[in-house]
Amino acid sequence: MSHAQHAVPRRHSGDTVVVLALGLAAMVVSMMQTLVVPVLGIIQSDLEVTTANVSWVTTATLLSAAVFTPLLGRFGDQHGKKPTLVGVLLVMIAGSVLAATTTSLTWLIVGRVMQGAATAIFPLALSVLREEIKPEKLHGAMALVSGTLAFGSGLALVGAGLLTQGSDPDYHRVFWLAVALAVMALAGVLFAVPASRTKTGGRTDWLGAFTLAMLLVLLLLPISQGHEWGWTSGRTLGAFVGAIVMAVVWVITESRVKEPMVDMRMFAHRPVLFTNLAGLLLGFAMFTQFIGVSYLVQMPEDVAGYGFGASVLAASVVYLLPTTLVSLVGAQFGGVLVRRLGARVTLAAGACFGVLGFTWLSAAHDATASVIGAGMVIGLAISFGYASMPALIVASVPAHQTGIANGINSISRSVGSAVASAVITSLLASKTIPLPDGMPALPQESQFTLSFTIAGAAFVLVVAVALVGLKAAHAPRTPVLRKVTQSGTPQSAEVEADAELV
Incomplete structure (x- = not known):
């Protein structure tokens, strides 16, 4: 069944409500990635497990996201974005309830696997925006949802x-917070997001999904x-070799x-x-700032000779929250720049700010004001x-591939984050x-400086990608669009708007 046979007229009623509902859903996605980071120590203590075992609470979500995001992105393109969004949120709610009620590490990891499926919400949300938002407002809508x-x-x-302050912290409260926010997101999707305007139909490529899932698991597992x-152990090297083999198998398939x-x-x-x-480089740099600053500010200055001895809550509220608030507000200016200067120039400009920020952080992380300002x-x-x-993705693929294309881009950022964590x-x-003897080992200050320098170098590479790699981004666009247009889908106005984003 062709893409054109499923197309219905575009609707533009309630654009703001749709964007806000999808923004809330996307916010829930990112929360699932970092929600457990501050409470891993509490989980380890309560469940009496090793550091290696408790690390699976984060690894399981990463692997689940890698497997389900491209599959569900494609499924939404084929069978409808709204029902897929609803299904993903229901799975996430069930996983959050399981995590909030269990006292078993095994079932907690199962719950985290179910929560990992939520990562597919982001590419699905962008697909909905492309269908429902007026072309002249699309860049701003995508920027808002991305900023969340x-x-x-x-x-x-x-x-x-x-939620875990006090003498007797309970990590289960964190997962109840996830339940509450996911229920709110589900209500928003049910009542604000219209039924899918286009469906490509067709069969699900289960073999391709399986081979891609194996590739991503074999790649991300040894990284995390x-x-x-041990980086030279048989398991680590064997997994990397397996990832290379599965990459070949996936391409052939x-x-x-x-x-x-x-x-x-x-x-x-x-x-x-x-x-x-x-996306990979941005994910690497972003997670380096998050984990590097979080560790740095918690270092006891009287013992290590640097750091601020901050608590987990202070590290989050005082040192990291300003970064996230600026990201949310800055996304709106980013949307304006995308419309006026193009997505490629906006990406390069942002990367220049990244180079500046990490240079500042590398050179002057001995004062609270410098760490927050950088x-x-x-x-x-x-x-x-x-x-x-x-905007670059939407301007580079036909509408019926928006979900899978943004799904792959989400995975590239996840891979970058995983690499940053490992590095x-x-x-x-x-x-x-x-x-x-008896005191836990503390890293030398030079290691933080090196980490921030590497992240700055990643942003330098983003500048090169934007100015050189993406320079001819619009050139291959025409033949792809002609093929879609010849199928009968009335996309001329959307095509012109997409082209302007580059």
């Missing part, structure tokens, strides 16, 4: 810190667990399937390929990146301060 991702991460940190396993989950021509399309590379500059960089990447953890553990 960074805000959600900060809100999760603050919420987790507040390499520090525990998708090249031969009649209706592939990922159109390899779209995947290799220059603007899509380089936007995904930018973080706010980095937050502006993140917001511009989040505003520009969806920072390894760097901080590689050089420590000699301390008396």
